[in-house]
Amino acid sequence: xxxxVLAALLLAVSSVSSAWWNEAWTGRKAFVLDTxxxxxxxxxxxxxxxxxxxxxxGNFPAFFEVADGGRDFRFFAEDEATPLKYHxxxxxxxxxxxxxxxxxxxxxxxxxxxxxxxxxxxxTAPAAADLPGTFDVAQTLVVHFDSDLGxxxxxxAYANNPSAFTGETIPASLxxxxxxxxxxxxxxxxxxxxxxxDPQSGMTFSVWLxxxxxxxxxxxxxxxxxxxxxxxxLVDGNLQALHRASDGMEAAIDAGAxxxxxxxxxxxxxxxxxxxxxNNGRLVGQSAVALAPIDxxxxxxxxxxxxxxVGDLDEVRFANTARSAQWVNAAYIIQGSDKLVFAEVxxxxxxxAGDGGATSFxxxxxxxxxxxxxxxxxxxxxxxxLSWVVMIxxxxxxxxIASDNQAFMQQFKRLDPSEQDALDQAVDDDxxxxxxxxxxxxxxxxxxxxxxxxxxxxxxxxxxxxxxRIGTTVGAQSILSSRxxxxxxxxxxAATVRETQKLNSLMVMLTIAIAGGPFLGLLGTVMGVMxxxxxxxxxxxVNIDAIAPGVSAALMTTVAGLLVAIPALFGYNYxxxxxxxxxxDMYVFVDELExxxxxxHA
Numbered sequence: 057x058x059x060x061v062l063a064a065l066l067l068a069v070s071s072v073s074s075a076w077w078n079e080a081w082t083g084r085k086a087f088v089l090d091t092x093x094x095x096x097x098x099x100x101x102x103x104x105x106x107x108x109x110x111x112x113x114g115n116f117p118a119f120f121e122v123a124d125g126g127r128d129f130r131f132f133a134e135d136e137a138t139p140l141k142y143h144x145x146x147x148x149x150x151x152x153x154x155x156x157x158x159x160x161x162x163x164x165x166x167x168x169x170x171x172x173x174x175x176x177x178x179x180t181a182p183a184a185a186d187l188p189g190t191f192d193v194a195q196t197l198v199v200h201f202d203s204d205l206g207x208x209x210x211x212x213a214y215a216n217n218p219s220a221f222t223g224e225t226i227p228a229s230l231x232x233x234x235x236x237x238x239x240x241x242x243x244x245x246x247x248x249x250x251x252x253x254d255p256q257s258g259m260t261f262s263v264w265l266x267x268x269x270x271x272x273x274x275x276x277x278x279x280x281x282x283x284x285x286x287x288x289x290l291v292d293g294n295l296q297a298l299h300r301a302s303d304g305m306e307a308a309i310d311a312g313a314x315x316x317x318x319x320x321x322x323x324x325x326x327x328x329x330x331x332x333x334x335n336n337g338r339l340v341g342q343s344a345v346a347l348a349p350i351d352x353x354x355x356x357x358x359x360x361x362x363x364x365x366v367g368d369l370d371e372v373r374f375a376n377t378a379r380s381a382q383w384v385n386a387a388y389i390i391q392g393s394d395k396l397v398f399a400e401v402x403x404x405x406x407x408x409a410g411d412g413g414a415t416s417f418x419x420x421x422x423x424x425x426x427x428x429x430x431x432x433x434x435x436x437x438x439x440x441x442l443s444w445v446v447m448i449x450x451x452x453x454x455x456x457i458a459s460d461n462q463a464f465m466q467q468f469k470r471l472d473p474s475e476q477d478a479l480d481q482a483v484d485d486d487x488x489x490x491x492x493x494x495x496x497x498x499x500x501x502x503x504x505x506x507x508x509x510x511x512x513x514x515x516x517x518x519x520x521x522x523x524x525r526i527g528t529t530v531g532a533q534s535i536l537s538s539r540x541x542x543x544x545x546x547x548x549x550a551a552t553v554r555e556t557q558k559l560n561s562l563m564v565m566l567t568i569a570i571a572g573g574p575f576l577g578l579l580g581t582v583m584g585v586m587x588x589x590x591x592x593x594x595x596x597x598v599n600i601d602a603i604a605p606g607v608s609a610a611l612m613t614t615v616a617g618l619l620v621a622i623p624a625l626f627g628y629n630y631x632x633x634x635x636x637x638x639x640x641d642m643y644v645f646v647d648e649l650e651x652x653x654x655x656x657h658a
Contacts, residue, residue, distance in 0.1 A: 077136055081128065082177030083118055086400040089160065092168040096389045096396040100382040102163040104192040107390055107397065108231060109174070111154040114588045115399035117609065119149045120427060122176050127183035130175040131158050140172060141189040143211070145200050146232035152427075152587070155232045159190045163386065171400075188213030194257075196250035197354075197374035199243075201225055201233045208235060208243065208372075214250040216374075218243055223357065226368060230264045230319050230392065234370035239274065242357035242364060243372065251374060253279065253286070253350035255328040258378030261288070262323040262387065263356070267316055268367040275362045276322070279354045286331070286350070288324055290314060290365065297324055297333045299345045309333050311341035319370075321388045327378045337388030339381065425609040428587065432580030432613045436573060440620040443569040446562045447627035453508075454559075454634050460509035461641065468515070473656050479512070480519040510555040510638065511645050517551040518544055518649055526657060536657035544653060548646045555642060559635045566631075569624035577617020584610025 076084070087109060091098035113119070122128060126147040131140040138161075145155040164170060191198060191212050198211040199218075206225060210216040222241040226234050235243065245251060253259045261277060270290045278287040284302040288295070295311040311333040314320065323334040326347055333341040356372065358364030371391055379387075389396050425433070464479070471478055506512035525540040536544075585607055 075136065077130070077132060077173075077175055078178075080178045080181070081130065081175040083121060084173055084175045084403050085116065086171045086173055086403075088168070088398040088400060089163065089170045089172065089396055090168045090398055091163060091170070091396070092166050095168060095398075096386060098163060098165045098382060098386050098389075100165055100380070102383055102386055103161065105160045105163045105383075105386060105390070106157045106190050106195075107160050107163075107172075109154075109156045109158060109397060110231070111152075111156065112588075113152040113584075113609075114607075116152075116154070117425065118176065119152045119154075122147075122149065123179045123181060125183070126154060126156070126176075127185075128176055128178040128181035129156065130181075130184060132173045132175070133161065134171045134173070136173050141186040143185040143187040143190045145202050157190050159192075187211055194375045194377040195373065196376050197245065197372070199235075199372040200231070201229065201235045201370060214248070216245050216248055216251055219246040219353070220244040229368060230266075230370040234368050235372075236368050237357040237365050239364050239366040240358050242355055242359060243369075244356070244359075245354040247351055247353050250376060251279075251354055252376065253326065253347070254376065255347040255349060257376055258325065258327040258347070259286075259350075260323065260325050260373075260375040260377065260379040260384075261286075261354075262321060262371070262373045262384075264319050264321050264370045264391065265314070265365070266319050266368040267293075267314060267365070270314075270366050272363065274365050275355075275357065275359060276365045277324070277354070277356050278359060278362075279352060280350050281352045284348055284350065285352060286324065286326055288322065288333075295322065295333065295335065295340070297331060297341060297343075299326075299331050299343070299347075301346055302348050307331065307343045307345050309341035309343045311335060319392060321392055323379075323384050323387075325378050325384065334381075334384050334388075336392070337385040425584075425612055429580050429584050429609060429613050432576055432583075433616045436576055436613070436616045436620050439569050439573060439576075440623075443566055443620065443624040443627070446565045447624070447631065450562065450631050454631065454638070456508045457510055457559075457638065458634075460506045461511050461638070464506040464509045464512045464515070465645075473652065476652065476656065477519045477523070479506075480516055510559065511642055513555055514548050514551045514642055514646060515649065518548050518653070521547045522653060522657075536653065541650070541654055541657075545646070545650050548649065552639075552642045552646055556635075556639050559638060563628065563631065563635075566624045566628040570621050570628060573617040573620035573624070574614070575617070577614040577620075580613025580617075581610045584613065 089107065090096060111119075126144050129142065129144065131142045132138060133140060140158050140160065142156060142158040145157060147154045158172060160172060188211070195212055196214045197216045199208045200211055201208045203209045207221055208218055208225070210218075221235075221243050223235050223237040223243060224241075226236050228234070237243070259279075261279070263277070265276070267290070270293055272292065274290045276288040276290060279285055280287070280300065284300050287298045287300075289298065290296070293313055293316065295314045297309040297311060299307045301307075309331060312335070314322070314335070320336050321334070325332040325334070326345070328347050329344060331343050331345045331347075332339060354374065356365070356369070386396075467479060521544045522536070525543070526536055588607055588610060
């Protein structure tokens with residue numbers, strides 16, 4: 057009985073986890089949060105963690121299915137029933153890039169299977185992002201530099217917007233937009249209750265830096281006043297933290313050199329009796345202090361006569377609590393690496409959620425083709441359609457020509473030498489209109505006297521020229537001068553050239569498909585790979601799951617180019633051989649007819 061109950065419970069859990077949240081949303085995607093030793097290596101339970109999802113063409117090919125600005129995004133916990141608060145820092149469907157912060161209630165340690173679900177694909181859905189709700193109550197300041205106003209704003213509910221910003225905003229940074237300071241500029245925040253440093257709870261300040269030239273002593277951050285405070289600075293490229301007590305006592309922490317290249321996170325954690333400095337999630341300096349309350353402005357960069365930091369910065373954050381070492385390390389991994397979040401294959405509602413969204417390799421590739429790839433594939437599709445039309449039309453035309461040639465030659469060989477013009481007939485207006493198009497002649501023309509035969513056309517020209525020179529009565533006794541025979545030969549040669557041109561008409565379309573198809577496909581592949589790697593470079597998501605779909609989809613354009621060129625190559629060679637044989641038959645007929653005319657009329 058217990059086994060039956062257990063099986064029923066497992067079945068119920070399975071059905072719940074695979075159920076589709078809302079049928080109005082056509083797509084969903086799972087993100088695995090790997091906190092195991094091979095992933096983010098989180099050692100303790102963390103609550104209310106804002107996790108950054110970096111979406112790009114490599115891991116999310118469905119940008120064209122998302123409503124404007126990503127307003128139809130919805131996020132759920134692993135049970136697909138618990139909604140998660142989130143906000144979108146930036147959404148760029150043209151370049152297929154998006155940065156989304158999702159608040160995860162619990163980030164369990166040593167877990168390689170925890171998931172969060174993202175739903176999308178409902179263009180009528182209202183926006184549901186909750187910017188301040190993405191962060192816990194202790195996070196009192198977050199600056200993404202993503203404001204449309206051109207000035208950075210606080211993303212938290214405390215609205216600690218800058219009192220001054222004399223730097224500049226840059227469009228591409230660690231995550232979306234960022235800021236830049238030149239040594240004389242600053243980012244300042246007025247004193248507020250939520251930015252107050254309380255010794256009982258402590259404080260945590262974090263920032264991502266990409267330094268430029270920082271010679272001498274340059275201030276990164278300071279919170280406090282003349283009576284006491286905490287500061288971060290660079291001294292000839294070395295990171296240093298400073299605590300000044302109200303009695304004038306100072307404690308300095310030398311935290312080692314700050315790399316002069318690339319993005320790196322700097323975190324300062326103040327507790328009642330300790331000051332700690334972290335660089336890229338690692339503890340690099342610590343000192344005992346006697347922390348006093350600080351109720352003063354927070355300044356980043358230059359201040360009065362203090363030269364400031366030079367370089368780029370992003371994700372400026374302040375919390376009125378001392379974060380744990382596990383939290384600092386997790387924040388570094390979440391914001392700056394690809395070791396935590398792994399995207400799974402997108403699922404369409406029609407594909408069925410009950411089977412886990414299983415799909416074929418080919419379907420996965422097609423679902424990851426970017427917009428530029430589809431443009432190239434569309435152009436190749438048009439080229440392929442044209443080449444197939446040409447091959448079909450030319451085959452029909454050549455078949456008709458060959459049939460009429462055979463019928464004409466059978467009757468021509470039975471002609472009496474004195475009646476060489478017996479097969480010649482006048483061309484009426486309808487035939488003259490169709491004569492310029494072998495395909496139309498083959499499909500709609502009459503074939504009662506070899507209208508599609510190119511050999512007959514040469515014969516008709518020869519008989520017309522012969523009648524001009526010896527009259528309408530053509531007999532064995534009619535005399536033709538040598539100049540007249542040369543003129544007839546010239547007319548037949550000209551007719552042969554024109555008939556050859558008709559045979560080769562539209563063949564250039566096949567040569568374009570043969571030569572241009574692979575190159576267009578290669579162009580699409582190169583563009584797709586460039587976009588995939590550019591997106592990965594911007595987002596920092598470099599795991600194989602992010603790279604493989606975009607690269608394989610980019611290669612799809614090369615496959616499309618080859619699918620255009622290969623049939624066109626085979627068709628071109630087949631048609632070219634038939635055209636060559638027909639042209640040779642015309643030249644042989646010209647020689648034979650010239651000899652007979654000379655024999656009978658010399």
